[in-house]
Amino acid sequence: MTFLTSLLAFAVAIGVLVTVHEYGHYLAARLVGVKVLRFSVGFGRPIFKRYFGRDRTEFVIAALPLGGYVKMLDEREGPVAQEEVTRAFNQKGLGARTFVVSAGPAANFLLAILVYAVMFMVGVGGIKPILGEVAPDTPAAEAGLERGQEILRVGDREVADWEQANLRLLDHAVRGEAVTLLLRGTDGREIEREVDLRDRQALLAEGQFLDKLGLQPYRPMLEPRIGAVEGGSPAAAAGLEVGDRVLAVDGEPVADWNRWVEVVRAHPEADLRVTVERDGRTLELRMTPEATDHEGVAIGRIGAGVDTDQSAARDMAVLVRQGPGSAFVSGAERTWDVTVLTLGILWRMITGDASVKNISGPVTIAEFAGVSALIGISAFLGFLGLVSVSLGIINLLPIPMLDGGHLLYYAAEAVKGSPVSERTQIIGQQVGLLAIAGLMILALYNDLTRLFG
Template structure:
């Protein structure tokens, strides 16, 4: 009972920021599908934010039903010839169509056009993240903390490697670093891996090798696992500056930031498959709601930053080669392009059923992680 009360309190307290973040990300994902479909001449039957019973809806002049539904955990675009929101073909309806009707259906388009429509959703998520990051970098700038060592913990990985107070880190694992945050980001994903450091010590360039240690830290967002050197940033105000960017510079930095999130997320998922990472950090809607609420208390800029991070994550998730997801559809289209003909209806139907089972298992697993997380609070 206490667990249910805690979950209810979380939803009531954090609901508005959660809905804002999720709706923004889902809307742009589906808008990507929608715009490319219209460009390819596909008739769009419905554009829905959420699932289930319709709360608000209207029809545009092209016959598309725009709707906001009761369950806000996602959305979909339904094309002419689709049987359901997952774009599974309705073969009976397709067989009954006239040539003109079939030409405006999703199935009636070339494999290249269908692939473009499907890929447009995740691509829109990446574009949204870049736009948000660029806007934040232009309007608010970035706090840059010089990669200068302010202190070294005793018996830490840094101390054993010979890093000293006052050293300025120039590069980590061959990657130049501009700020202490860059340093922490690279090190956080290299726990247990010997890592080359280039540093400046009183005008002299020194090469060292250090192996970050894996640490587990419990926070209000759950267990965080990362690599740690055991150093702190300099507290000297002269080593902290606010860097502002012109719009074109901000876009370049935003692309780098988006790529970093892609790379880090991919490394984590790969670590789960390889057994190096624990899957208990995968969160479901309750965890996202909690994080949204906590971040909203910091400020609107922080909430937008979270939306950008979530947008990248959803883009990557949808590119996974699982039937029912965009990546699964792209795999089918790649096979179709290679064979010169689509897979049989039976094979596609079996694939969609397997994909549905996998997606449901992922949802259940993530929700269970949320339950365990809230029990530990």
């Protein structure tokens, strides 16, 4: 994965999410008769500007792409011509203003449903939820889970792959409750096991949830045969090609793909002598894995994938593809599940049951955007849906300056029968600015900690 790929994928994702969010505000404002002066994607100096419509609304793409805004006619922000007073935002009733403000986050949730639906129509590839090694002295081991068992159901929800299983298990961990798993054993019989997920602080600490649970996906024994090489990667620079079979590293034989991955991960920035077989010939290549961060530890990465056209790999793969109707239902269900899970984790962070180190900033988001884009359209759509839900939730937080802060003011107005005073709103904006700045600093700190260890 290259820096340019991550940057481009991040720009596309943020551009789509911000545009949809602001268009929600824009469309709602137009529907209730508010005049829109400017629709801006990004902040700062405009790099593109055009005027459209009867109101000559200014559409802008600005230099700083991290956000956007819709500027409406408002008497609190400048003089308004007498003939246009009725079109000012501040002159609209409480219901209309609430509708306009809430339309932005609502647009993000609708976008999530749409992209998840398209993802299911395109087809979601995954790995069967078959258990690999079960770590001792973990909730999984205490529940009696064993290698080779396949998870069929978590609670009352069936699962088809590891992504679904992980999501369902994490949801129960956030709730802090035990859950019953339906499993198919290696003998083909179905059994039930109850997993205790009540220790939220341990399970929701920094790091991979499945690791703390004690589970690992089953990894079939695959030949160390190359199936994909990323352009510009260390593998490409070393001359590794699709179809090559790795025989040895520094003279040590490589028996299977798992061993090859272990060697690469254990040697970041190290010069390796790799022996490969190509078209019946034996070649020796020099390769230096690049260092990448994994939970604060530097591991090696070369940008090469396994040849999945092997029977063991094909037997583990699943593909979930649906028609338009069922895909939209599944898209709505996935959006709901991710929303509930995200809110649960946020609440657990507030109560101290989940680590704030799980908060990610722009660096980590850009990295995930690049990885998902390289994997394929389905993975990128899943990433886009996840971030769209997150953006909708964040904007609904009751923090002044965010949409949720405005909705909080409107709730107070509905109770007291008059708008919140201008002085209170100014103080709220200052507090909100500090809160947002603190959240951004924390997210960036987490990013840099992951990046540099």
